Amino acid sequence: MEKNKHFLVGIFGDQDDLLHGVEDIRKKGVKIYEVFTPFPVHGLEHALGYQRSWTPKAAFMFGFLGTCLAIIMQVGMMVIDWPMVIGGKPYLAIPDFVPVTFELTVLLASYGMTLTFLFVKGYLPHKVPRIFDIRATDDKHVMAIDLANNSLSEEQIRSILKDVHAEEVYRRDFTDEENQSSFIKYVVDLFTNGVTRSSRIAHHR
Amino acid sequence: MKAESFDIDERFVFSDGARRSIFTILVIGLVLFVIGIVMLVTGGGHDEAHALAFAGGEGGTTSEHGHHYSWTDRLIVNFWINNVFFLGLSIIGVFFFAIQYAAHAGWSAGIKRVPEAFGSFLPMAAVLMLAVFLIGNHTIFHWTDSSLYDKSSPNYDEIIAGKQAFLNLPFYLIRMVVFLGGWIAFYYALRKQSLLEDIEGGTKRFWKMKTIATLFIIFFAVSSSVSAWDWIMSIDTHWFSTMFGWYVFASWHVAGLAAISLALVFLKEAGYLKFMNESHFHDINKMVFGFSIFWTYIWLGQFLLIYYANIPEETIYFVERLESDFYSKFIFFNLFVNFFFPFLAFMTRDSKRKATIIKIVCIAVLIGHWFDFYLMITPGTLKENGGFGFLEIGLAMIYLAAFAYVVANALSKAPLIAKNHPMLQESLHHHI
Numbered sequence: 256m257e258k259n260k261h262f263l264v265g266i267f268g269d270q271d272d273l274l275h276g277v278e279d280i281r282k283k284g285v286k287i288y289e290v291f292t293p294f295p296v297h298g299l300e301h302a303l304g305y306q307r308s309w310t311p312k313a314a315f316m317f318g319f320l321g322t323c324l325a326i327i328m329q330v331g332m333m334v335i336d337w338p339m340v341i342g343g344k345p346y347l348a349i350p351d352f353v354p355v356t357f358e359l360t361v362l363l364a365s366y367g368m369t370l371t372f373l374f375v376k377g378y379l380p381h382k383v384p385r386i387f388d389i390r391a392t393d394d395k396h397v398m399a400i401d402l403a404n405n406s407l408s409e410e411q412i413r414s415i416l417k418d419v420h421a422e423e424v425y426r427r428d429f430t431d432e433e434n435q436s437s438f439i440k441y442v443v444d445l446f447t448n449g450v451t452r453s454s455r456i457a458h459h460r
Numbered sequence: 461m462k463a464e465s466f467d468i469d470e471r472f473v474f475s476d477g478a479r480r481s482i483f484t485i486l487v488i489g490l491v492l493f494v495i496g497i498v499m500l501v502t503g504g505g506h507d508e509a510h511a512l513a514f515a516g517g518e519g520g521t522t523s524e525h526g527h528h529y530s531w532t533d534r535l536i537v538n539f540w541i542n543n544v545f546f547l548g549l550s551i552i553g554v555f556f557f558a559i560q561y562a563a564h565a566g567w568s569a570g571i572k573r574v575p576e577a578f579g580s581f582l583p584m585a586a587v588l589m590l591a592v593f594l595i596g597n598h599t600i601f602h603w604t605d606s607s608l609y610d611k612s613s614p615n616y617d618e619i620i621a622g623k624q625a626f627l628n629l630p631f632y633l634i635r636m637v638v639f640l641g642g643w644i645a646f647y648y649a650l651r652k653q654s655l656l657e658d659i660e661g662g663t664k665r666f667w668k669m670k671t672i673a674t675l676f677i678i679f680f681a682v683s684s685s686v687s688a689w690d691w692i693m694s695i696d697t698h699w700f701s702t703m704f705g706w707y708v709f710a711s712w713h714v715a716g717l718a719a720i721s722l723a724l725v726f727l728k729e730a731g732y733l734k735f736m737n738e739s740h741f742h743d744i745n746k747m748v749f750g751f752s753i754f755w756t757y758i759w760l761g762q763f764l765l766i767y768y769a770n771i772p773e774e775t776i777y778f779v780e781r782l783e784s785d786f787y788s789k790f791i792f793f794n795l796f797v798n799f800f801f802p803f804l805a806f807m808t809r810d811s812k813r814k815a816t817i818i819k820i821v822c823i824a825v826l827i828g829h830w831f832d833f834y835l836m837i838t839p840g841t842l843k844e845n846g847g848f849g850f851l852e853i854g855l856a857m858i859y860l861a862a863f864a865y866v867v868a869n870a871l872s873k874a875p876l877i878a879k880n881h882p883m884l885q886e887s888l889h890h891h892i
Contacts, residue, residue: 297891311809342770350767353760 265421276419291391317367325359381441466734489857496851500531536596552716553578558673566886580870586640695840715829745812797828
């Protein structure tokens with residue numbers, strides 16, 4: 256199985272060109288892999304046809320888990336394991352448990368949601384992100400199209416991109432050795448060779 | 461709720477149907493009110509029923525006071541509850557409006573006439589406040605008894621005498637007039653600029669309104685807090701809480717936001733404000749959601765410190781409410797309706813955009829916060845004689861009808877969309 260990836264990259268200078276371009280390209284049946292923009296472009300996720308994210312549901316579940324853990328922890332400590340009279344209050348002093356419950360709910364909801372996002376999108380330490388064009392962090396919108404995912408030929412997509420006013424179109428290949436590496440290998444590398452993420456990215460570019 | 465094509469010059473017509481609905485509320489309220497009074501005069505209500513169950517109280521103040529409970533006391537106290545509550549809804553309309561200007565908020569430019577109209581109830585509320593205070597101050601406020609400050613009198617109360625510099629009738633009345641007068645003056649100043657903007661256009665009026673709004677917010681920051689001490693906290697004269705100003709403000713604010721949201725839903729369903737889309741409703745209801753949590757935060761902040769420190773002079777406020785068989789139900793009802801219900805019902809994105817859910821939640825929040833004020837005012841004034849019956853429901857409905865009439869009338873006086881607002885386009889194309 257070929258693990259190398261072949262992309263066609265279109266560069267857009269103007270956000271309106273990009274928005275209309277995305278719509279036109281999708282109408283012509285081309286599947287877009289991802290669009291990278293230096294700032295949030297309003298309506299882009301709608302134009303790309305993205306479904307609503309399910310991370311809020313994950314946040315709710317993690318928050319609920321936090322509430323349950325906090326209550327179990329406090330009841331376990333303060334009522335069952337080592338009951339103490341504090342300030343003449345009953346062992347199960349519910350108002351006193353509220354701040355801790357609140358904090359654990361918020362903590363687990365926020366960390367849970369962030370980690371879910373990083374995990375699902377594959378932004379983990381051993382993964383090397385595919386950087387299509389570094390100008391996506393500066394002043395250009397970068398559209399990536401996965402050639403393996405499209406039935407149209409490279410030439411056809413190239414001409415479609417030119418039609419929607421892409422300033423530049425070029426092919427970008429990733430050998431993707433790093434992307435396949437395992438987390439364990441990453442940790443071993445880190446300790447034996449001292450290879451850091453940034454040096455690997457620099458090497459990659 | 462989708463945006464449709466709209467007329468920029470549209471005006472709200474106070475139709476006969478709307479008048480009839482308000483009139484119906486008024487008539488039902490009046491009937492209940494009269495039934496309530498008749499029941500109290502003839503049967504004496506259920507006063508004795510829970511008199512024994514009452515555990516708190518400020519050390520026999522009723523006997524010191526030297527007057528006995530009668531149905532007029534309950535009537536005056538109810539007037540005070542509704543005064544404070546509906547005055548709050550009205551001033552929060554102006555406050556919300558002012559915040560939009562101070563923060564340069566664009567999304568609300570198209571709907572700003574609705575909170576603006578809320579302020580039109582202020583003069584009526586101010587007159588009612590002063591009238592009820594002048595008639596019923598002995599019933600509502602224990603500290604107005606002059607013998608409390610007289611060292612030779614058996615009623616002499618050292619703690620209350622220590623507060624005399626602040627709690628005396630002239631200074632109290634001056635504060636009341638200054639606050640109410642200030643709010644009305646700021647409201648009319650903003651309203652005048654807003655109407656002139658419709659005629660003149662340009663950004664001159666916008667900047668002027670921003671200045672007035674900022675000054676109003678500074679004035680309101682102080683006056684809302686002090687008025688909360690004056691109008692509500694001084695009922696329990698011995699007791700004090702440093703969070704009380706915030707607590708009353710939080711209660712007013714979430715109730716006011718719910719009222720604005722409700723008014724917008726009714727207007728949209730009646731075919732006005734057609735440019736409004738789901739994003740507008742999402743934004744305003746996000747604030748209802750957020751501020752119901754803010755109210756709970758303040759409620760718990762006040763309760764937890766008092767509970768934890770357990771100092772008798774502070775706990776008395778909650779002892780009066782929680783140890784009483786009658787009032788304790790309302791505390792838990794209050795927490796459920798004002799926190800758990802909006803928190804769970806408004807948590808998802810879609811529920812903040814659906815008219816049915818908005819109506820249910822906002823009405824629940826309004827009722828819940830009416831009970832919040834009921835709980836702040838009744839136990840301190842009527843002690844064990846407090847009750848909830850037709851009188852309470854009837855009078856609240858009468859106030860609601862008056863408030864709705866005045867607001868709808870003010871809404872019909874000006875164009876519904878501020879067509880020369882510099883940020884109107886942002887509001888018309890609001891999308892989140």
